[in-house]
Amino acid sequence: MSFETATAINSEQHPYTAEIAEGWDVVGNANGGYLLAIGARAMATAAARPYPISVTAHYLSPGRPGPVTIDPQIVKAGRRLTTVRGTLASTEKPLIELLGSFADLEGFEGPARVDASPPDMPPPDECPRTVPDLELGFPPAMMGRVDLRLHPDDANFLSGKPSGDPLIRGWLRFPDDEPMDPFGLLLATDCFPPTIFNANLPVAWTPTVELTAHIRAIPEPGWLRCRFSTRFISGGMMEEDGEVWDSSGRLVAQSRQLALTPKA
Known part of the structure; x- marks a missing residue:
């Protein structure tokens, strides 16, 4: 199942409906970025703006595969940005509370200064692929x-040597x-x-307690x-700061996450 299909929305009625798909989970709980x-x-969809610019989520309960509802409410519709709040809920309880701003990323232009660069990486074929172990x-x-x-x-760390x-x-x-569209970038900020x-x-x-993602550009293929x-x-608790760079070397997303740490 593609990511686009696994995150599809039915907006024919309010609240909107969707389905948490199988296989996008961490030990049974749906991934927060997903x-x-x-x-x-x-x-x-509710904002009639194509892309997220900044979205913050507060995580209330784990999500399991099955139907969910989303009730987006317009906070403010401006010239360039529309701000929306919403609750994503299962049939039993709310899962996350969201607040975000949406716009057409292609219409954003301005001066540029980037005091950072993509991480130095060996080619993908020289980097170990992370594959699931469904038994463990x-x-x-x-x-x-x-x-x-x-x-x-x-x-x-995979072999016990952090x-x-x-x-x-x-x-x-x-x-x-x-x-990989801007919604896929939201997943990217939380799937490592x-x-x-x-x-x-x-x-x-x-x-995850709270996750904020900033989408800076539409990524190149x-x-x-x-x-x-x-x-x-x-x-x-711990914070985790993320940077996502596309194939052209452009910063396309940033994130900050607050998460609970394991008890000693």
Whole structure:
């Protein structure tokens, strides 16, 4: 199933409906970036603006495969941006609360200064591909839905030898030449292994509390180059800052995530 199909929205009635598809999960719980993309598609439809510019999600409950509803509400419709809020909910409970701004990315122009560059990476064929282990649950099932290849220096946690630096770099694309649109970039900000896996600290999945993604441009076809880093792990929480660069070397997305850390 393609990402576009797996995040499709039915907007014929309000609230809108969608389906959390099988296989986009981490140990049974739908990936946070995947849920964010479903909600953002509904919000963009309600805004009549094609793309997310900035979307923030607060995660309330895990999402499981099955039907969901999204009730986008226009906060303000401006000349260039429309701001929308919404709740993505299962039949039992709300899953995430969202607030975002939507626009036509192709209409944004202005001065440019970028004081950063894409992460240095070996070619994709020299980077180990992360594939799911459905029996163990790690790597998770959603790794079968994307082509994700980790920088060799950042992949040793898979064999129990973390680098000691809370840093994860890698290549990303969809299989079968599916294009990566701005909604796919929302997924990209949250589908890499947590940086804490390389931090020489207790290893477990880190539930997302809040995720904000900024979409800066429509990506060119080809591999995305991604970098996620953490500076502060304290008080039972951690932040994770993300950069996503397209095949032309242009920054196309940024993210910041607040997540719970494993108990010692």
